[in-house]
Amino acid sequence: MDHLCEAEGKRHIYLDPDDCGSGQGWAFVIVAAPTGVDYQNQSGGYSCAQYEQEGYLVPLFGSGLDEELKEIFVGELRGWGMRGQEWTVELLERLRAAVSSFAVYGSGRHDELYPTALALDESRLTEAAEAWIPVVSPDGPGVLVWENSD
Numbered sequence: 001m002d003h004l005c006e007a008e009g010k011r012h013i014y015l016d017p018d019d020c021g022s023g024q025g026w027a028f029v030i031v032a033a034p035t036g037v038d039y040q041n042q043s044g045g046y047s048c049a050q051y052e053q054e055g056y057l058v059p060l061f062g063s064g065l066d067e068e069l070k071e072i073f074v075g076e077l078r079g080w081g082m083r084g085q086e087w088t089v090e091l092l093e094r095l096r097a098a099v100s101s102f103a104v105y106g107s108g109r110h111d112e113l114y115p116t117a118l119a120l121d122e123s124r125l126t127e128a129a130e131a132w133i134p135v136v137s138p139d140g141p142g143v144l145v146w147e148n149s150d
Contacts, residue, residue, distance in 0.1 A: 012052070015041045015145060027060040029104065029118065029135060031142040041145040043132035045079040048150050051132045053143050060102050066146040068098040073130035074149045087125065095133070096120050104138055118144060 015028065030039045030053040040052040072094055073079065087095070096119075103115035116138040124134035124141075131148040134141070 009036070010054070011037045013037060013039050013057075015039060016147065027065040027102065027144065027146040029058040029060065029102075029137050029142050029144055031055045031058060031137055031139045033139075039145075041131055042148045042150070043129045043145070045073060045077070045130040045148065046150050047129075048148070049129065049132075051129070051143075055142060058104055058137070058142075060104070065102070068094070068101065069130075069133075069146060070149065072098060077130070079130070079149050087128075095128070099133060099135055099144060102135075102144060 016026070028039075032053060033055040035054060035056055037056070038052045038054050039057055040050050043049050043051045072091065076091065099120045100117045102118045104118065105115045119136045121134040121136050121141055127134050127143075131146050133144040135144045136142075
């Protein structure tokens, strides 16, 4: 999460632009908010799409964080992502479970004592791709991001 540039009055932060986080099992939530900072992540498996979200970054901690997501997107979908595709009932259930296994400790707007699980934002399911999943966090809508498999 290094490269930073300023253009058009916004700051753009590219998550893992030089692949130095490869194999580290990192994951973040980009909570949508009018911050003037756009976070960009390479997503979509082999399509290597660059998606971005304005907001603030919340790190997620734990070992093997992205393992189930990799099993879905790299194993089952063979690295080709899902954006705009129809989800089977089985894959959608697996995705819901994988997303809900992530928890946010604390919140930017609330004083919470216990972690809150993320929820898949199914109203934005057409935006879902490998390394870019729309979620609902304790602070509102955002996206769950992790290392793209390409």
